[in-house]
Amino acid sequence: MLGQTFLRGGLALGLVGLLLVGCGPRRAQSEAPQAAEGAVSRSIKVRVVTPETGTLTTTRTTGATLSPARESQVGATASGKVLEVLVREGSRVAAGQVVLRLDPVNAQSALRNAELALEQARVNLERAQRSTSGSLAPLQSSLESALANLQVAERRYREGKQLFAAGAIAQVELTGLEAAYNQAKAAADNARENLARAQRASSEDLALLRLQVQQAQNQLAQARRAVADTEVKAPFAGVVAETFVNPGEFVSAGQRAFRLADTSRLEASFRLPPEEAAALPLGSQVNLIFGGQTYPATLSKSSKVPGTDRLVELVAEVGGSLPPGASAQVRYTLRLAQGRLLPAGALRTEGRNTFVFVVQDGKAVRTPVRVLGDTGTRVAVEGLSGQPVVFPVPSSLSDGDTVEVVQ
Template sequence: MNDTSNLLGQLKIDKTARQSARPGGARWLLAGLGLLLIAAIVWLLFLRDGAPTIRTTTVRSAPTGAAAAASVLDASGYVVARRQATVSSKLTGKVVEVLVEEGMRVEDGQVLARIDDINARAQLALAESQLAAARAQLAEVRVQLAEARRQLQRSRSLAERKLVSEAALDTAQAEVDALEARLASTESQVVVAERGVLVQQRNLEDTVVRAPFAGVITVKNAQPGEMISPLSAGGDGTRTGIGTLVDMESLEIEVDVNENFINRVQPGQPVAARLNAYPDWEIPAEVVAVIPTADRSKATVTVRVGFLQKDPRILPEMGVRVAFRESEPAQAAEQRPAGVLVDADAIQVNGDTGVVFVVRDDTLERRAVRVAGKTASGVRVASGLAAGDVLAVGDQAGFSDGMAVSIEP
């Protein structure tokens, strides 16, 4: 009987267990929602990664005036300094002090280095001693001459009274003449000694190496303890100069132009220069001179181009590309539309109109623009774009309005 009651009791529904099972179902529901959220995020990321990667370019302000003229010839050259010098001493000697470093700016007459001056000081002391001896000898001769002249005067007085012979008078006169000649010689020796002192003083001053003009030290050649000589040909242990000084205000461009196109270049012609280190920076310049000779081996003519504005970023020996512009009247330059410049691979041109794709929030926006012409720097757009707009670069046929893209770093 008890066994039957136990079996029936096991068949009853336990309400407490059912109530305790409900929270577990809620947890399963929350887990499912979390999985759906993760799946949505992964789906979005997948779509984002699937967006095509494109290159972009930035719309630039178009230059006005002479700089906006079309290019008649493009060439490359190098930045050179018209005024530079390897600063050295006039004397051969050992360097005891160097006061400059590479990149240091110096003023005209500033001390750059010092050469051992022991020998120069000794030579100066010797010359000063020789001068002092010559002056002492000159004073002695003057005293002797004064005494001889007094003796001559006494002899003449006695001769007038017939107290001395004519021979004694002649002897006194000869003594005076000899001392006068000796005085002249001694005075010449004093002048020579004085000039010798000046020479030794100049040699002593030459042991101090000074800047011949204001500029920047680009190369430091010598160190303390090394021998330096202006006549050295670069032998072991002997330097030719202290360093190289460059006048940064004299920087210009030297361009080798093929002789077949030299007729397109004239003095005063406007030039647009771009340093290889800063390709997006256009520097206004102009032709200074066309060197009137050709290089037979290269069939080129050297052209000097001067910068119209100075900048510390311009350094000697930098590579530079130049575009020789058309010379046009000032009125025509003022009438030229300004607009903006667009790279040729970022616009599809059709006559006076064009189509570009502007990148906004990783989405392409198709835009029609009005084209004003083409230059060496790109396509000039008169309206429809502003400087600073970002454009997609590439095959225009693969772009569409509203297309999601990923920007290439």
């Protein structure tokens, strides 16, 4: 009985073994093609961007200081004691308005003396002109008389020669007529010389006197300017930002009296690296940010040469009513490069090589590029023709991988 039981168990185990041997290879053979088919159909899903040709720009901000576009340290144009200061600091003045007065006593005294000196020079000139006319009249009369006598003597001498040739007079008479003619000629020459000498002397004297009148006129003009300079005026309209003198103090010509600022136009001064300053030509538009508001500004000056801090100073004219001396922010836009524009995350680097993956015929193709400009978030590159570029780039993506573009 027990033997039959062992026999049945052995037969059952044998049948199970045969079934396992028969089924095992067939299952492996049926699963192998399925695994091969899965390997062939494997692809990586990616998103892409299309690079567009354009200009890469970036907007940056830096600190700036506001100052009047025109400012002047106005100095005293005369020396003297300050009588009064007519304008307080912070007050607005018009062009030509008197800001302070100096003691004019000395200048007014010099003006009166200059007026008297001019009057005296004119009197001297008029007297000399009358004297010259009186002294030249007799000499002119003497010359006219001598010329008349010469004319008569010459006529008689000429007639005498004709009579002598005809034998009507003797030689002695002709000699007398000739002597009379020579004497009249000498008298006329002498009278002419006397008149010319007197005219030259009178002309020189009058020229000297006229020069004295001109000098007196110049001195009078200087004296009038000196009186006017006792009033120190504003050279242009603006605000008296600061006064440097007080009533009762003595000031010298050229000593600064007050500081005048034209606050109708302000300038924003700021400093940039040389490469950024070179990218902002004069006339470029920038924005000034102050008090939460934005004001237009135009770049008007550039030092072009870096200072000791290796930065270039630029100045922009600002429109709008702003307080001078305040601090503000300047926002400016730089043109970095012209090329194919991409997100910066689309770039990959390997050593010194930079590349992107473009999608071509369902494959990821590694394509080298050269970076022309970089803002940190976007780049301009060259080396692309417009094929879609993978972005974002999966970490497992390799050159030649099969990809599926999804939205």
